[in-house]
Amino acid sequence: MSQTLWQPNASIDNLRARARVLAQIRQFFAERQVLEVETPVLSQCAVSDPFIDSLEVSFGFQPGQEDERLYLQTSPEYAMKRLLAAGSGDIYQMAKVFRNGESGRRHNPEFTMLEWYRIGMDDHQLMAEVEALVTAVVPGLSVRYLSYAELFEQTLGLDPHRATLTQLQQVCRAHMDAPFEDDDPDTWLNLLMSHVIEPGLKGGVFVHSYPASMAALAQVRTDAQGRQVAARFELFVNGVELANGYHELTDAAEQARRLDADQHQRAALGLPQRPLDRRLVDALQAGIPDCAGVALGVDRLVMLALGVDGLDQVVSFMHARA
Amino acid sequence: MDLPAFSFAVEWLSIFRPLLSVVSFEFRSRNLLYMANYSSNQFKNGLKVMIDGDPCAMVDVDFVKPGKGQAFTRVRLRNLLTGRIWERTFKSNESVEGADVMDIDMEYLYNDGEMWHFMDPNSFEQVAADKNAVGDSDKWLKEQDKCVITLWNDNPISVTPPNFVELQVTETDPGLKGDTAQGGSKPATLSTGAVVRVPLFIEEGEMLRIDTRTGEYVSRAN
Numbered sequence: 001m002s003q004t005l006w007q008p009n010a011s012i013d014n015l016r017a018r019a020r021v022l023a024q025i026r027q028f029f030a031e032r033q034v035l036e037v038e039t040p041v042l043s044q045c046a047v048s049d050p051f052i053d054s055l056e057v058s059f060g061f062q063p064g065q066e067d068e069r070l071y072l073q074t075s076p077e078y079a080m081k082r083l084l085a086a087g088s089g090d091i092y093q094m095a096k097v098f099r100n101g102e103s104g105r106r107h108n109p110e111f112t113m114l115e116w117y118r119i120g121m122d123d124h125q126l127m128a129e130v131e132a133l134v135t136a137v138v139p140g141l142s143v144r145y146l147s148y149a150e151l152f153e154q155t156l157g158l159d160p161h162r163a164t165l166t167q168l169q170q171v172c173r174a175h176m177d178a179p180f181e182d183d184d185p186d187t188w189l190n191l192l193m194s195h196v197i198e199p200g201l202k203g204g205v206f207v208h209s210y211p212a213s214m215a216a217l218a219q220v221r222t223d224a225q226g227r228q229v230a231a232r233f234e235l236f237v238n239g240v241e242l243a244n245g246y247h248e249l250t251d252a253a254e255q256a257r258r259l260d261a262d263q264h265q266r267a268a269l270g271l272p273q274r275p276l277d278r279r280l281v282d283a284l285q286a287g288i289p290d291c292a293g294v295a296l297g298v299d300r301l302v303m304l305a306l307g308v309d310g311l312d313q314v315v316s317f318m319h320a321r322a
Numbered sequence: 323m324d325l326p327a328f329s330f331a332v333e334w335l336s337i338f339r340p341l342l343s344v345v346s347f348e349f350r351s352r353n354l355l356y357m358a359n360y361s362s363n364q365f366k367n368g369l370k371v372m373i374d375g376d377p378c379a380m381v382d383v384d385f386v387k388p389g390k391g392q393a394f395t396r397v398r399l400r401n402l403l404t405g406r407i408w409e410r411t412f413k414s415n416e417s418v419e420g421a422d423v424m425d426i427d428m429e430y431l432y433n434d435g436e437m438w439h440f441m442d443p444n445s446f447e448q449v450a451a452d453k454n455a456v457g458d459s460d461k462w463l464k465e466q467d468k469c470v471i472t473l474w475n476d477n478p479i480s481v482t483p484p485n486f487v488e489l490q491v492t493e494t495d496p497g498l499k500g501d502t503a504q505g506g507s508k509p510a511t512l513s514t515g516a517v518v519r520v521p522l523f524i525e526e527g528e529m530l531r532i533d534t535r536t537g538e539y540v541s542r543a544n
Contacts, residue, residue, distance in 0.1 A: 049390070050392075051387075051390070051391055051392045051393060051414075101363055101393075102385060102387060102393075103385060104384050104385030104386075105384060107385050107387065176409070176411055177408060177409060177410040177411065178394075178410070178411040178412075179410075180412065180413050180416055182413065186391050187391065187392060187413075190388040190391040190392070190394075191394065191411065193388060194386050194387075194388050194394065195386070195394075195396070195411065214390050214391065216390050234389050241388075241389055244389045244390075269415070270415075
């Protein structure tokens with residue numbers, strides 16, 4: 001084994017196919033006059049999301065000396081929003097992002113993320129553009145649109161907005177062995193989504209209108225049934241999560257409140273407290289245009305384009321060989 | 323019961339009995355070792371942990387991360403006592419106690435009618451395994467063959483025979499003369515009581531090489 005560890009885990013043919021997909025993505029945005037940008041991989045601030053862990057980097061003016069603690073980006077979102085506030089117009093980038101502890105069949109601690117922002121679009125318009133890109137790369141893919149509530153009602157006969165904690169736990173325990181306790185309804189919704197619903201999703205499925213508690217950086221609106229829902233969507237293809245998008249939050253005060261809420265939750269869970277990016281709040285304060293944005297896993301898109309089922313077949317050197 | 327092996331073992335014991343008490347002490351002192359707790363980010367294939375009071379081995383570990391929200395670790399587990407395999411999901415900050423499980427190469431000594439007795443050829447420590455631990459392996463156990471004994475808190479919970487064993491045919495239909503190349507097979511009973519399919523030319527009294535993982539005849543033993 002050790003004698004072959006110098007070799008790439010993906011075939012050279014697959015890496016050629018990967019390069020063609022990257023060229024196709026750049027062509028897609030060139031045709032739409034979306035500007036390619038680059039933002040720093042190393043930042044003084046870290047993502048606030050309690051369930052995404054940043055990798056830390058020591059910066060020093062002398063070798064072995066730490067003058068600054070920096071963080072590898074987990075997504076280029078904050079920096080790209082600062083560009084939007086500065087008047088960049090429509091932008092995209094393909095960047096390496098880094099997530100501590102994430103390693104598995106469909107996870108690698110570093111991966112390539114495609115992120116783009118479209119001014120004047122909402123989440124539904126952006127979903128249509130994501131569909132155009134994905135079906136260009138994966139021809140013949142059929143795509144459906146379902147709200148989070150419709151998906152839960154169809155699959156489990158459960159209203160995710162109104163179900164009580166006890167009901168959610170009961171449904172979970174009927175479907176899986178997960179004997180731990182947790183008083184956050186989102187934990188149980190996430191379990192049902194990832195263990196029961198996602199594996200059964202065939203073809204491409206856009207899931208939209210998430211519960212407001214899962215808004216992250218999306219706007220919250222009231223749906224036709226009078227429920228508070230997040231203007232957030234995810235695209236699943238054959239049960240694999242491929243993209244996550246928002247009609248972006250532009251309210252600086254609300255953004256500051258969500259950063260602080262994340263930091264409080266981190267403290268409550270005993271997770272590291274890391275510098276919050278207040279410059280994002282300042283950018284929103286200065287004024288960011290109404291826009292929608294989405295992040296898409298490029299390695300997974302290449303997996304789909306090639307019809308393979310492991311990241312190791314489309315990434316030259318995975319974590320174990322890096 | 324095979325008497326020669328039994329008497330051999332008794333003889334062996336009488337010579338080394340003074341040593342055994344010392345060895346036993348060292349052997350059991352492993353119990354005092356601290357069994358670590360493993361958090362879900364340390365889970366990996368092969369890790370032995372205690373689940374609901376039973377020792378279990380992790381067969382497959384997968385990281386499950388929803389788009390937003392906490393991650394889960396989904397583990398395929400094998401209960402080492404019952405053999406049951408199932409999936410359990412853990413939260414990212416959960417931890418479980420390690421199980422004091424180890425695999426030891428031991429020599430099969432004899433069966434006393436109820437228990438199967440094995441000996442560690444280095445320490446001369448002996449253990450006795452019951453029917454639950456031995457399971458279906460009993461039909462491949464031949465005296466002095468090396469087996470892998472899985473111990474949990476020093477008690478045997480499973481016995482894995484060697485991949486290949488050589489056993490004598492005690493009963494089979496007469497061989498067909500000259501039929502050494504043609505296909506076709508017949509049942510043959512071996513010295514341990516196991517029944518395997520063998521080629522038509524095999525005769526009673528012959529030694530055969532058997533793959534215990536598949537229960538299939540491999541060749542005549544030389």
